[in-house]
Amino acid sequence: MLDWIKNNFEIVENGWINENGDKEDALTFMNNGKQITAPVLWFCSTFIVETPPTLESLKSCDAENKLGWHMHFEAWKEQGLLN
Numbered sequence: 001m002l003d004w005i006k007n008n009f010e011i012v013e014n015g016w017i018n019e020n021g022d023k024e025d026a027l028t029f030m031n032n033g034k035q036i037t038a039p040v041l042w043f044c045s046t047f048i049v050e051t052p053p054t055l056e057s058l059k060s061c062d063a064e065n066k067l068g069w070h071m072h073f074e075a076w077k078e079q080g081l082l083n
Contacts, residue, residue, distance in 0.1 A: 001043075001044045001047070001048070001049065001051055001053070002040065002044055003051070004051040004052055004053065005027050005040060005043065005044070008081055009027040009028065009029050010027070010028050010029070011025055011026070011027055011028075011040065012025065012026045012027075012028055012037070013025055015028065015037060016037065016038070016039040016040075018039065024039045024040065024041060024042075025039070025040045025041075026038060026039055026040060027040050027043060029072075031071065031072050031075045032071075032075075036072060046061065046062075046067070047061045047062075047069075048061065049061065052082075052083065053082060054082055054083045055073055055074065055077045055082045055083070058073045058082070059073055
């Protein structure tokens with residue numbers, strides 16, 4: 001998953017500050033005119049799927065959309081990033 005993220009998104013080195021104040025690399029992208037940023041390692045450990053990921057595989061990691069990422073996955077599908 002990490003390679004897929006690096007190949008498809010801008011990675012900001014130390015672009016995320018976690019709860020402990022530690023800096024982590026972040027993935028960033030635009031969706032509906034808003035910049036979305038998330039820690040890379042969090043994404044990889046939350047959405048554990050085979051690569052390349054599909055819309056269905058990513059959504060299944062959070063079937064009830066409690067994390068709110070379904071709209072981003074749908075946008076990625078429209079952009080051709082997901083099958």
